Amino acid sequence: MKRKLLRQTLNEWRTNIWLIVEMIIVSAIVWYINDYLYVQTATRLEPTGFDASHVYMVELGHLSPESPRYTDYGEEKLERNRSDLRVILDAIRQRPEVESVSLSQGAEPYFQNFWGTGLKVVDDTTSISVYYRQISPEHPRTVGYRPADGFTIEQLEEVLRQGKPLVTEFDYGSRGVRGHINSTELLSRRIYDPMDTAVTLTIGGLLKPVKRTDIETRSFISYFEPIDIDHIGVTPQYKINVRVRPEADRDFIGRFNADRERLYRSGNTYIAGIKSYAQVQDKFDRENMVTIRKYVAVMAFMLISVFLGLLGTFWFRTQQRTSEIAMRKVNGATDSSVFRRLIGEGLLMLAIATPPAVLIDLLLCHYELNAVYGLQGYITPGRFVITVAATTLLMALMVIAGIWFPAHKATKIEPARALADE
Amino acid sequence: MKQIWYELKSQPVISAVTIIGTALAMFLIMVVVMLHQVEVINLAPETQRDRTLYLGRAVIYPAGSDSYWGCSDMSTSMAVELTDCLTDAEIASIYSLSPDEMLVNAEGSPTFTADVKEADDGFFRIMDFNFMAGKPFTRADVDSRLRKAVITSSVARQAFSADEKSSVGRTLMINDVPYQVTGVVADVSPVTDIAYAQVWIPVDLTPPAPDGWSEYGMGSVRALILPKPGRAEAVKREVNRRLAAVNTRLTADSVRLDIAGAPYGHEYQKTDTYPEHLPDVGKERRSRWMLFGILLLIPAINLSSMTRSRLARRVSEIGVRRAFGCTRMRIVGDILAENMVITLIGGIIGLLLCIGFGALLFDAIYSVGSWTFYNMPATLSAGALFDWTIGAYALLFCFVLNLISTGIPAIRAARVNPVEAINKKK
Numbered sequence: 001m002k003r004k005l006l007r008q009t010l011n012e013w014r015t016n017i018w019l020i021v022e023m024i025i026v027s028a029i030v031w032y033i034n035d036y037l038y039v040q041t042a043t044r045l046e047p048t049g050f051d052a053s054h055v056y057m058v059e060l061g062h063l064s065p066e067s068p069r070y071t072d073y074g075e076e077k078l079e080r081n082r083s084d085l086r087v088i089l090d091a092i093r094q095r096p097e098v099e100s101v102s103l104s105q106g107a108e109p110y111f112q113n114f115w116g117t118g119l120k121v122v123d124d125t126t127s128i129s130v131y132y133r134q135i136s137p138e139h140p141r142t143v144g145y146r147p148a149d150g151f152t153i154e155q156l157e158e159v160l161r162q163g164k165p166l167v168t169e170f171d172y173g174s175r176g177v178r179g180h181i182n183s184t185e186l187l188s189r190r191i192y193d194p195m196d197t198a199v200t201l202t203i204g205g206l207l208k209p210v211k212r213t214d215i216e217t218r219s220f221i222s223y224f225e226p227i228d229i230d231h232i233g234v235t236p237q238y239k240i241n242v243r244v245r246p247e248a249d250r251d252f253i254g255r256f257n258a259d260r261e262r263l264y265r266s267g268n269t270y271i272a273g274i275k276s277y278a279q280v281q282d283k284f285d286r287e288n289m290v291t292i293r294k295y296v297a298v299m300a301f302m303l304i305s306v307f308l309g310l311l312g313t314f315w316f317r318t319q320q321r322t323s324e325i326a327m328r329k330v331n332g333a334t335d336s337s338v339f340r341r342l343i344g345e346g347l348l349m350l351a352i353a354t355p356p357a358v359l360i361d362l363l364l365c366h367y368e369l370n371a372v373y374g375l376q377g378y379i380t381p382g383r384f385v386i387t388v389a390a391t392t393l394l395m396a397l398m399v400i401a402g403i404w405f406p407a408h409k410a411t412k413i414e415p416a417r418a419l420a421d422e
Numbered sequence: 423m424k425q426i427w428y429e430l431k432s433q434p435v436i437s438a439v440t441i442i443g444t445a446l447a448m449f450l451i452m453v454v455v456m457l458h459q460v461e462v463i464n465l466a467p468e469t470q471r472d473r474t475l476y477l478g479r480a481v482i483y484p485a486g487s488d489s490y491w492g493c494s495d496m497s498t499s500m501a502v503e504l505t506d507c508l509t510d511a512e513i514a515s516i517y518s519l520s521p522d523e524m525l526v527n528a529e530g531s532p533t534f535t536a537d538v539k540e541a542d543d544g545f546f547r548i549m550d551f552n553f554m555a556g557k558p559f560t561r562a563d564v565d566s567r568l569r570k571a572v573i574t575s576s577v578a579r580q581a582f583s584a585d586e587k588s589s590v591g592r593t594l595m596i597n598d599v600p601y602q603v604t605g606v607v608a609d610v611s612p613v614t615d616i617a618y619a620q621v622w623i624p625v626d627l628t629p630p631a632p633d634g635w636s637e638y639g640m641g642s643v644r645a646l647i648l649p650k651p652g653r654a655e656a657v658k659r660e661v662n663r664r665l666a667a668v669n670t671r672l673t674a675d676s677v678r679l680d681i682a683g684a685p686y687g688h689e690y691q692k693t694d695t696y697p698e699h700l701p702d703v704g705k706e707r708r709s710r711w712m713l714f715g716i717l718l719l720i721p722a723i724n725l726s727s728m729t730r731s732r733l734a735r736r737v738s739e740i741g742v743r744r745a746f747g748c749t750r751m752r753i754v755g756d757i758l759a760e761n762m763v764i765t766l767i768g769g770i771i772g773l774l775l776c777i778g779f780g781a782l783l784f785d786a787i788y789s790v791g792s793w794t795f796y797n798m799p800a801t802l803s804a805g806a807l808f809d810w811t812i813g814a815y816a817l818l819f820c821f822v823l824n825l826i827s828t829g830i831p832a833i834r835a836a837r838v839n840p841v842e843a844i845n846k847k848k
Binding site: 014015018019021022025026029061063064066067068069070270272273283286287290291293294297298301302304305308309311312313315316320 | 446
């Protein structure tokens with residue numbers, strides 16, 4: 001039986017070879033896209049280190065001196081702006097829906113802020129490249145950072161209040177670490193203040209790693225410097241983060257905006273806008289989603305092509321082989337064995353096409369033409385097996401679907417009528 | 423024709439498979455073509471894309487070094503120095519590429535956000551905005567830093583709840599600063615991202631120092647130059663002479679300013695993602711044609727196996743024609759023409775699908791670029807959807823698809839020996 005199947009496939013080699021070539025190309029392309037989707041999904045499933053659900057980003061504005069509403073406070077400008085910011089923050093805190101409010105710069109979820117700096121350990125050559133972020137003490141709680149083991153959020157908040165910075169935990173050899181040190185050891189050392197190297201300070205506590213966005217695959221260690229409102233500049237470019245109680249999170253933006261002019265404007269400082277972090281995420285994710293949509297469209301097209309190609313070819317084939325199939329039926333072949341034989345032909349072709357396709361996949365990995373996934377790089381054996389298996393499964397489904405209809409028709413052949421033609 | 427119709431009807435499944443396969447392939451190819459074409463063809467208001475030269479990258483190198491120290495858009499003063507009063511330019515313009523999201527409103531009414539772009543008067547002469555009322559701001563407005571604004575009709579409606587005509591002359595508050603509306607234009611799609619904004623205000627051509635991010639020419643504006651006909655090369659030479667003069671001056675500070683191969687044409691501007699160097703347009707072209715190749719090859723394999731099977735049934739017919747003295751070329755030509763009809767049917771369906779898709783869902787697959795977020799969705803105007811170049815590409819690809827899917831089987835079929843072919847008949 002098996003040998004017959006092989007012989008039959010060989011007999012129609014000219015058509016089959018083209019179908020096999022098509023399957024090889026399609027399989028390689030589908031694999032490439034599967035691999036990309038795998039990386040995207042795996043990256044998104046990793047913990048981000050923050051929890052931005054029910055959190056909103058509020059933007060600050062400062063009136064320009066050209067505005068008719070601008071008040072010139074002269075010498076007192078700096079003091080006045082600081083107290084205006086406090087007034088606005090307090091007004092936001094007093095909303096019944098609000099759980100906590102924080103200020104931040106560079107530390108807003110989903111923003112791919114590149115601001116980095118180097119931390120230098122005192123009396124040592126060790127240095128660590130970090131993302132530089134500024135946060136007010138309530139920020140870890142507001143955007144849902146997780147404390148590293150041995151710390152609590154309340155404790156970290158207190159540390160920030162005391163003016164000590166935080167870092168995200170890391171190990172020997174983490175990205176950006178030059179020298180032999182891990183985060184626990186760093187706690188007992190002094191470092192130079194990155195903004196003023198004349199000053200040395202100690203790290204007050206550790207957070208679990210924080211990704212900048214959910215689609216970031218390799219992030220640096222983050223360094224969080226506390227914001228002290230008594231020392232900020234004239235027109236600080238901070239964002240205000242607002243966590244809302246989950247049960248009260250209904251049309252928060254609408255209600256906030258309704259009160260905006262009345263409650264959140266003080267002196268020359270005002271609130272310029274509010275967005276939920278879900279909206280921010282959508283915005284930053286847009287280009288990625290466009291790419292994913294394009295890839296999925298190409299993949300669907302490729303799979304449909306295989307389906308159509310097999311449908312057309314086998315339709316002809318069963319027509320041409322009517323008498324042969326009839327003959328087999330006369331000799332005792334059941335409907336299902338005829339059906340299985342045809343599907344078997346398609347799957348045999350796929351089996352022939354798969355090894356060269358896998359070879360192409362391996363070459364793509366070898367030349368590092370596929371998607372990168374974090375520290376794991378271009379490929380790992382597990383990822384390769386999963387993506388190749390998914391690809392082969394999709395291909396097999398298309399093969400079966402494509403041949404199903406012609407094969408079904410073949411089972412309907414009535415031997416008596418078909419052979420009467422002879 | 424009749425014969426083709428008869429063929430199609432006699433094999434409904436095969437015909438459907440052929441036409442669906444062709445239509446799908448053409449649809450996908452045409453979407454790729456459309457995505458590219460809308461970026462390169464002259465598209466209102468960017469109706470002079472093919473003539474315009476672009477510049478606006480400032481890359482700063484420490485003297486004698488190959489690794490740059492900073493890279494951004496240009497400072498206003500540097501852009502003015504390089505492009506002002508070029509001998510061979512008809513118009514030069516300075517503008518900010520990415521609009522700023524600002525709060526706008528009519529005095530006393532609720533605020534909303536709008537994308538605000540800074541530009542000079544030349545911008546409105548290079549771009550062909552559809553002014554529904556009023557006119558652009560003038561050189562005098564720009565020079566005397568008057569707060570004038572051109573707005574889109576949707577901003578006019580939202581701010582003033584009024585039509586275009588009665589919006590002209592009214593005061594629009596932009597981040598709480600009053601601007602006088604001089605003109606109202608039809609909405610602009612981000613697809614034309616040089617022109618795009620919802621509000622345009624005059625750029626300050628003589629900003630107080632410090633101008634930009636560094637004294638060496640980095641900042642936040644770009645420039646457009648419309649050369650006199652045939653004088654593009656002369657403009658490039660003159661800009662580079664001025665650049666050389668700037669660099670002579672900068673030697674004192676041990677830095678060198680590079681403008682990444684600018685001024686360059688529109689396709690370069692579109693490839694302009696990380697332009698420390700002249701953007702590599704060739705690479706984009708190659709990968710696009712490779713994509714076309716794959717999108718054509720797969721359906722071609724399918725179609726050719728079906729054509730072969732169809733021709734196999736007509737061996738005797740071909741044999742008879744050969745016996746009566748029909749040449750091989752003639753037979754190949756006939757088969758190609760026959761199949762071209764089927765390919766064209768598929769092609770037209772694919773093109774219509776593509777136009778429908780472009781009209782309704784274009785925003786889902788178009789991204790203006792990383793880190794660029796616009797208030798308005800990317801939509802295509804009728805002019806973009808029904809552009810003749812897209813139709814021409816469709817025809818070209820139909821022809822190529824037909825040739826590769828039918829050519830080989832047709833030649834093989836025409837080679838049959840008439841005696842054998844007729845003899846085979848049962």
